[in-house]
Amino acid sequence: MTHRSSYFILICLTVGFAFLYIPILSMVVFSFNASKLVTVWDAANSPTLKWYYALFDDEEILDAAWISVKVAVINASGSVILGTLAGFGLARFRQFRGRFTLNAMATAPLVMPEVITGLSLLLLFVAMEQLIGWPAGRGITTMTIGHMTFSMAYVTVIVNSRLATFDTALEEAAMDLGARPLKVFFVITLPIIFPAILSGWLLAFTLSWDDLVISSFTSGPGSSTLPMVVFSKVRLGVTPEINVLATITITVVTAMIVGVSVWMARAAKLEKSAA
Amino acid sequence: MTGRGLVVALPYFWLLLFFVVPFIIVLKISFSDIDLAIPPYKPLLEWIGKNSLAIKLNFNNYAFLFTDHLYVNALLNSIKVAFVSTVLCLLIGYPMAYGIARAQPRTRNILLLLVILPFWTSLLLRVYAWIGLLKANGVINNVLIWLGVIHEPLTMLFTPFAMYVGIVYSYLPFLILPLYSNLEKMDWQLLEAAEDLGCRPWQAFYKITLPLSRNGILAGSMLVFIPAVGEFVIPALLGGPNALMIGRVLWDEFFSNRAWPVASAVAILLLILLVPFMMWYQSVQSRESAGAR
Numbered sequence: 001m002t003h004r005s006s007y008f009i010l011i012c013l014t015v016g017f018a019f020l021y022i023p024i025l026s027m028v029v030f031s032f033n034a035s036k037l038v039t040v041w042d043a044a045n046s047p048t049l050k051w052y053y054a055l056f057d058d059e060e061i062l063d064a065a066w067i068s069v070k071v072a073v074i075n076a077s078g079s080v081i082l083g084t085l086a087g088f089g090l091a092r093f094r095q096f097r098g099r100f101t102l103n104a105m106a107t108a109p110l111v112m113p114e115v116i117t118g119l120s121l122l123l124l125f126v127a128m129e130q131l132i133g134w135p136a137g138r139g140i141t142t143m144t145i146g147h148m149t150f151s152m153a154y155v156t157v158i159v160n161s162r163l164a165t166f167d168t169a170l171e172e173a174a175m176d177l178g179a180r181p182l183k184v185f186f187v188i189t190l191p192i193i194f195p196a197i198l199s200g201w202l203l204a205f206t207l208s209w210d211d212l213v214i215s216s217f218t219s220g221p222g223s224s225t226l227p228m229v230v231f232s233k234v235r236l237g238v239t240p241e242i243n244v245l246a247t248i249t250i251t252v253v254t255a256m257i258v259g260v261s262v263w264m265a266r267a268a269k270l271e272k273s274a275a
Numbered sequence: 276m277t278g279r280g281l282v283v284a285l286p287y288f289w290l291l292l293f294f295v296v297p298f299i300i301v302l303k304i305s306f307s308d309i310d311l312a313i314p315p316y317k318p319l320l321e322w323i324g325k326n327s328l329a330i331k332l333n334f335n336n337y338a339f340l341f342t343d344h345l346y347v348n349a350l351l352n353s354i355k356v357a358f359v360s361t362v363l364c365l366l367i368g369y370p371m372a373y374g375i376a377r378a379q380p381r382t383r384n385i386l387l388l389l390v391i392l393p394f395w396t397s398l399l400l401r402v403y404a405w406i407g408l409l410k411a412n413g414v415i416n417n418v419l420i421w422l423g424v425i426h427e428p429l430t431m432l433f434t435p436f437a438m439y440v441g442i443v444y445s446y447l448p449f450l451i452l453p454l455y456s457n458l459e460k461m462d463w464q465l466l467e468a469a470e471d472l473g474c475r476p477w478q479a480f481y482k483i484t485l486p487l488s489r490n491g492i493l494a495g496s497m498l499v500f501i502p503a504v505g506e507f508v509i510p511a512l513l514g515g516p517n518a519l520m521i522g523r524v525l526w527d528e529f530f531s532n533r534a535w536p537v538a539s540a541v542a543i544l545l546l547i548l549l550v551p552f553m554m555w556y557q558s559v560q561s562r563e564s565a566g567a568r
Contacts, residue, residue, distance in 0.1 A: 004476075005476050005477075008370070009370055009373060009374040009377070010374070012367075012370035012371055012374060013370070013371055013374045013375075013386070015367075016367055016368075016370070016371040016447075017371075017389060019367070019444065019447075020389070020390070020393050020444070020447065020448075021389075021393075022408070023401060023404035023405055023407075023408060023444070024393065024396065024401065024404065026404060026407060026408060026414055027400070027403075027404045027407070030407065037412065039407050039408075039410070039412060039413045039414050039417065040412060040417070081285075082285060082286045082289055083286070085282050085283065085285055085286050086283065086286035086287075088282060089279075089282050089283035089286070093279055093282075093283070096279060096280075096283065098283070098287060101287075102283060102286065102287050102290070103557075104557065105287075105290040105291070105294055105295060106286065106290060107557060107560070108294070108553060109294060110498075111497065111498060111501040111502060111552075111553055111556060112501075112502075112549075112553075113501070113502055113504065113505020113506070113522060113545065113549070114502070114505070114507065114522075115505050115507050115522045115525045115526060115542070116301075116505060116525075116542045116545060116546060117294075119301065119525065119529060119538060119539070119542050120297030120298055120300065120301045120542065121293065121297055123297060123300045123301055123304055123535070123539070124293070124296060124297040124300055126314050127300050130314075145293060146293075148289075148293075149289070149290070149293045149294055152286065152289070152290075156286070161564075164564065181278060182278075203395075206395050209397070210397040210398055210399065212399055212508055213507055213508065213526075216530075217529075227397070227399050230399055230400070230403070231399060231508075231512075234399075234403050234406070234512060235511075235512070242400070242403055243407075245400065246396075246397070246400040246403070246404065249396055249397055249400060250396055253392065253395045253396050254392060256395075257388065257391065257392055257395060258388070261384075261388060265384075
């Protein structure tokens with residue numbers, strides 16, 4: 001690259017990352033601000049942890065967080081099973097009836113606007129309740145089903161692309177040596193795609209933990225998730241507690257992402273030295 | 276059923292039941308009458324007499340969408356907002372993806388991590404952060420007043436400007452990531468060859484890099500444009516009461532007016548509009564992964 005164009009790229013990167021990170025950093029900084037006005041820095045009494053204590057005293061937020069955790073864990077585990085099956089099928093079975101449909105159905109939720117998915121799921125649940133009496137009312141079950149439907153699409157893509165870059169020779173060798181397909185899957189394939197499955201689980205958890213629109217459509221009375229409570233609080237005005245919530249979220253996510261990527265880099269290095 | 280069949284049957288039937296069948300129900304309800312009951316619509320099929328089944332298709336919901344200008348305007352405005360946001364994302368995201376792809380491997384991984392990180396942090400909370408930055412006594416106004424650039428706070432929150440900022444900010448990683456994975460596979464020697472043959476850097480970029488990254492540009496743009504058309508959270512929090520976006524209209528019809536048939540008709544209309552783009556995305560994706568093998 002010439003000097004002039006590399007300066008241009010450097011400036012673009014700096015401005016771009018500043019744009020991505022200034023809002024995030026501002027929430028972290030103002031979570032320690034004493035003033036209730038949130039964005040006006042009260043220099044005399046800050047930094048303070050008072051909003052951190054307030055957050056952990058807020059029953060409404062804690063209850064909602066507990067519901068969100070339950071939905072997110074069940075969703076992540078279910079999506080990983082469904083998504084791994086779909087990703088494995090699409091990557092390893094070249095030809096089967098319904099391949100095109102499965103591929104289309106598994107990737108469409110990635111781009112489908114959430115209001116459409118949410119509305120259609122709710123109408124399905126209402127129609128099913130009229131027809132067969134299940135699900136009786138809406139709540140954690142219906143929300144989890146809704147979340148799994150779009151989360152599994154992400155897991156499918158991750159598992160599929162991991163399998164696409166991975167040679168089938170090992171699996172074939174095991175088959176030739178007489179291992180049954182199920183054993184090949186658990187002994188050879190599963191350990192190889194495990195990093196993909198783990199990141200799929202974490203992503204599915206995060207997607208569910210963050211979701212507002214599909215939850216709002218498919219939840220019932222008494223089952224408000226954390227984003228639903230945050231949304232109603234934010235609509236009434238900015239509250240300092242939300243900055244605290246954001247800071248905690250950012251810390252956890254950063255620790256998780258850095259941890260996983262260090263672990264994955266190490267695993268990739270081991271794989272390379274073994275080969 | 277064979278073992279193979281069993282593997283794909285579970286996700287297949289799950290998606291069929293919870294992703295495809297719901298659209299058929301939405302289509303059905305978009306043709307039914309609104310009713311003051313629970314659920315608030317009338318059935319399409321009705322037994323009249325002993326052996327005759329009447330089907331009542333009601334096109335009023337659709338006729339209503341086209342007579343009241345609100346809906347058509349919201350749809351057009353959503354397309355405009357999504358399109359402009361996509362272009363802005365490209366202008367900001369392309370140089371970033373390019374810079375990341377050309378960085379040293381070690382720096383590259385760190386930069387990629389920095390793009391992925393906001394994507395994992397709650398969208399709702401990141402949109403909320405902009406309220407704190409943009410409002411009248413918010414961070415940006417305070418800084419500008421302190422610097423003496425302005426004397427009166429600027430009105431930024433609850434304007435179209437705030438909505439664009441929110442959408443570009445939230446969707447930028449979705450554009451950078453596919454574009455990066457496309458640019459990463461590029462053979463940079465082509466650029467050197469072009470420059471050796473007397474091409475200027477900008478010419479080489481325009482004639483080589485840009486055409487070769489076409490699939491990455493298209494895939495990234497679709498990942499921004501399609502969901503942005505139906506976006507609800509960002510216009511609701513940053514756009515103010517006048518931000519007319521179709522996702523918000525659908526939400527209000529459903530939650531505030533309890534007009535389920537009208538909301539369904541809006542959803543069908545939006546879907547008809549977006550399906551061609553989704554199919555385009557799918558074909559770009561399969562071309563891209565075929566090229567990778």
